[in-house]
Amino acid sequence: MRRYLAARLLQAIGVVAFVTTFAFVVVHLAPGDPIASALARPNITEAVREQWRVAYGLDRPVSEQYVRWVVNAARGNLGYSFSHRRPVRDVFADAMPNTLLLSGLGLVLSFAIGIMVGLLQAERPGGRRDRWLGRILLVLYSVPDFWLALVVLILFAYRLPLFPPGGMTDSVMYEYLSPGAKFLDRIKHLVLPVLTLAVLTAAGIARFQRGALLAVLPSDWMRTALAKGLSWQAAVRHHAFRNALLPTITLFGLSIPAFATGAIFVEKVFSWPGMGLIVVNGIAARDYPLVTAGVMVMSVLVAGCALVADIAVAAADPRIRLG
Numbered sequence: 001m002r003r004y005l006a007a008r009l010l011q012a013i014g015v016v017a018f019v020t021t022f023a024f025v026v027v028h029l030a031p032g033d034p035i036a037s038a039l040a041r042p043n044i045t046e047a048v049r050e051q052w053r054v055a056y057g058l059d060r061p062v063s064e065q066y067v068r069w070v071v072n073a074a075r076g077n078l079g080y081s082f083s084h085r086r087p088v089r090d091v092f093a094d095a096m097p098n099t100l101l102l103s104g105l106g107l108v109l110s111f112a113i114g115i116m117v118g119l120l121q122a123e124r125p126g127g128r129r130d131r132w133l134g135r136i137l138l139v140l141y142s143v144p145d146f147w148l149a150l151v152v153l154i155l156f157a158y159r160l161p162l163f164p165p166g167g168m169t170d171s172v173m174y175e176y177l178s179p180g181a182k183f184l185d186r187i188k189h190l191v192l193p194v195l196t197l198a199v200l201t202a203a204g205i206a207r208f209q210r211g212a213l214l215a216v217l218p219s220d221w222m223r224t225a226l227a228k229g230l231s232w233q234a235a236v237r238h239h240a241f242r243n244a245l246l247p248t249i250t251l252f253g254l255s256i257p258a259f260a261t262g263a264i265f266v267e268k269v270f271s272w273p274g275m276g277l278i279v280v281n282g283i284a285a286r287d288y289p290l291v292t293a294g295v296m297v298m299s300v301l302v303a304g305c306a307l308v309a310d311i312a313v314a315a316a317d318p319r320i321r322l323g
Helices: 002-029 034-038 046-055 062-074 088-123 128-142 145-159 179-216 220-227 232-262 264-269 275-284 288-316
Strands: none
Touching: 002 062, 002 288, 034 046, 062 288, 088 128, 088 179, 088 232, 088 264, 088 275, 088 288, 128 179, 145 179, 145 264, 179 232, 179 264, 220 232, 264 275, 275 288
């Protein structure tokens, strides 16, 4: 067990180091720089911009800037955000709870829907219900996330103004609302982005769960359960479903960072002030420290959640030996 954990930790550290280094190099080689974007005003001369580049070390070679960034990051200093004009750590501290709220609700809802639909399909494989649900899932799985987010926004925020078009709260009235009204306002702003995230991912989860169930249905213990007089539906729900959940546990662990950091387009479309929106805006502003730190946080989430998922699968299935 210790040897396995040590090997997985080394792999995770290697992945984080590679991804962060790659992002650092790519963003620095892209045209433009944060000083030119932040000081893009006609009354500021190029000489002044060059002084700011020297002050922040942007005139140094990329390798030297990278070493400085690694040393500072190891000390907990993620740098200074040029676009937000404050430390990157403070920017992430404000944005991370918003992303976790959105992605957490979307994650739970998508797995609840996906597992339920996959179970309904596997109960009668090849039947009418399975075929129709499969067609609907195929359409939803093929829809681009930004396109669905835009359609949902146009349909339910403008054509049928049932929910707010974006943001976390009402920017005008929120501070004057009662506690109950504030809670309701938050819920209204959450509905569209959470549903969009859930629908986008539930289709893939349902297909995955259906395949996992179909793989265990021919097992000997299923035939034994049926031979003892258990109905087909009861055997699927009480025996096959439990064993088919093991790969879904792994998928759940790997989906946590995907939801936490992959909801970029949803956050952008609905103006949700989370990590995705901040990183996208940081790329447009050539905010080197913000983008690099954002990629590092995303890679840490992916590697860490993958490790947790492996451990959870091993705990759920004692047949798996970690050595």
